[in-house]
Amino acid sequence: METLITLKSIYKTYKLDSQEVDALRGIDLSIPKGAICSITGPSGSGKSTLLHIIGTLDRPTSGVISINSTNVATLSDQMLSVFRNCTIGFVFQMNNLLPEFSALENVMLPGIIAGSKDEAVRERANFLLKSVGLGHRASHRPGELSGGEQQRVAIARALLMAPPILLADEPTGNLDKKTSASIEELLMNLCHENGVTMLMVTHDPSLASRLPNAICMEDGKIISTSLI
Ligand SMILES: Nc1ncnc2c1ncn2[C@@H]1O[C@H](COP(=O)(O)OP(=O)(O)O)[C@@H](O)[C@H]1O
Ligand SMILES: [Mg+2]
Secondary structure: OOEEEEEEEEEEEEEEOOEEEEEEEEEEEEEEOOOEEEEEOOOOOOHHHHHHHHOOOOOOOEEEEEEOOEEHHHOOHHHHHHHHHHHEEEEEOOOOOOOOOOHHHHHHHHHHHOOOOHHHHHHHHHHHHHHOOOHHHOOOOHHHOOHHHHHHHHHHHHHOOOOOEEEEEOOOOOOOHHHHHHHHHHHHHHHHHHOOEEEEEOOOHHHHHHOOEEEEEEOOEEEEEEOO
């Protein structure tokens, strides 16, 4: 099967004043195209750091990462942000929606950043809002939506550019059980329908067990994987 994401000997050390924290200590990983994979492990084991590095939001201290056959280390910061905008969608625990903008405008944002035609972006954003069940709330601001609805808007925003990769960090972490189940189902369906490769950090073992693939981390290392 085609490999979409490759990490070779990735290390990440954070330097705070004179203290160093080794957040990732030698990660080797190949993620096949179309994988839907959980990332689990104790708090502080490096899950978010790994997701940030795969998401090109942060650069590793050493090691090579290649996404969609692009060695991302070779891209300038400016090229990287263009690459990121079309290749990777993010869904975080805190949805980071802009409070001053409507749901529709929030979903449109990646398209506006990319400089796409306003009408085409608006049409796709409306389509996505409908597909996450929020067609009727397009003009509402995030503050007027429930936590689950806000997360649906964030998912629609993440998918606007039709990225091949979706990275989710505890996307259901702030939600009650029922809402969490509906968000999980939505994410799974959208990934299957669109052939999206998804990595999802979760501390919920039962959620992790429902995903076809798994990565377990401990102390900055991968201790086990089940990847096709
Ligand atoms: N920006 C940062 N600066 C310094 N240390 C950090 C930073 N981000 C994370 N860390 C440290 O790196 C380690 C891994 O953190 P993180 O990736 O957030 O773990 P997890 O998501 O598994 O809880 C932790 O010891 C954490 O304190
Ligand atoms: Mg984390």
